[in-house]
Amino acid sequence: MRALNRFAEMKRKGEKIAVLTAYDAPQARAQEQAGIDAILVGDSVGVNILGYSSEREVTLADMAHHTRAARRGAPDTFIIADLPFATYDTPEQAAASAKFLQQAGADAVKFEGAFPDLVQVLGTLGIPVCGHLGYEPQHCERRVHGKTLEEATKIFSDAKALDEAGVFMLVLELAPAELAAAITRAIKAPTIGIGAGPATDGQVLVFPDVLGYAEKNFRHNRRYAEVGATMRASAATYLSEVRAGLFPTLANGSTMPAEVLARFEAEILERRG
Template sequence: MSTLPLPESREAEIKRNAGGRLTAPDILRRKRSEPLVMLTAYTARMAEILDPHCDLLLVGDSLAQVIYGLPTTLPVSLEMMATHGAAVVRGSKRALVVIDMPFRSYEEGPEQAFRNASWLLQETGAGAVKIEGGIGLAETVSFLKARGIPVMSHIGLTPQSVHTLGGYKVQGRSNEDFSQIMQDAQALDNAGAFAIVVEAVVEALARSVTQAVECPTIGIGASPACDGQVLVVDDMLGMTERVARFVKRYENLSGRIDAAVAAYSQSVRARAFPEPANLY
């Protein structure tokens, strides 16, 4: 079971880490403390903007859809994750950068997971990896932790298993699923995960998981009772066309970009741009 440090306020954490980057033990200390803030990031500039506000930046394999226009996360490669992971590390200073392990990079066993996770951390400078799956990956989580690689786990709706789950569906509605996800969470906590993402599960289950495990839970379509929350940044900024029910749009950037580009287009066609101030 995870050894839980005493809870720590964000202010105390910032003071203790003045001038440095947060680590997995820092995140572990935030259990039942001030909620953790996590967003996805894929580029250096976005990481630079998000960093002052976030405790964790997730280089998610959601870049498949957000950056590359792919239908699922399954085609994502280690090289793609490394390229974007390194950019996010370069663009941030304080947040712990976590990188998704893509499909086929860890499922064969602990040794494969270690080879690929260690390569990702060496290539990018990130501080942790995230892997999807439940009790069957507890051995891998323990193996990685024992060899110096912090692991964030991910349970509930796991997008890399979209075909076996039958689509992007809410998890934990049946008693059997409720029990299985609870067992997954406890096994991963016992194995040493420093945090667990709980995605698209019924609220009562997310609340129960949060109470049952010693490491922080980070919800996405889960419960406000989780120890933190995460969203895909493009979803919350209004850059994507369709979003899940659990997404709250905090801005409509796509609309604002459309208006700005329309104004630019009009000024170019009217030969109103460039103006004298834009010339040498």
């Protein structure tokens, strides 16, 4: 509850909220040490870490596994875990799925779409909910959503409905900056943008995108490192050194004490004799 109040207070004061995705203990540990406000264990783990073709392939077991790992790495940071595709189709299913992720270490859950009834059901169970509107990776094509009057009006109305139902935070993904700004002004919950302009109350990015794991980049992203290039270069250098006999050297291991080696060699010679 203290964290939820803190996020609300940050919105009130105009302090930006910094969120990143994390999928394992080292990523989460680095983010906690940096002071990140909240960690999102997103279903983006599927395409970024697990090699799936889409977020739809991510299972509840996958999400629990990676939530536990992130919690071990960041014991003191607020963690939001995604409810994966087809795990919140009914209030009963949503409740069971959310409890499972809560037991895995999540402080809150996030789901896509305008389902205020689910927000209320989970709220009665003491499970905070983060909403997600605009581009919804589980449900629609990757593009900016809200560029037509019809889409913009619906997203705005959906945001209001989720806010009234009690979401503590709302992710707006690939939405026009003007729409995101209007929603941010209109609702109580802090808005967290990703490709939704600078006027939201905070931002979230996918950590592998931030680190530059892949050669492909996205317009909404900013790469703060080129870890992918470093990984490829490191693997290539390792390969060449192993094949050339340059690695390992004796310095990379250990040797026998001289007296033990002498006795060992004598024993070997005696056995051969």
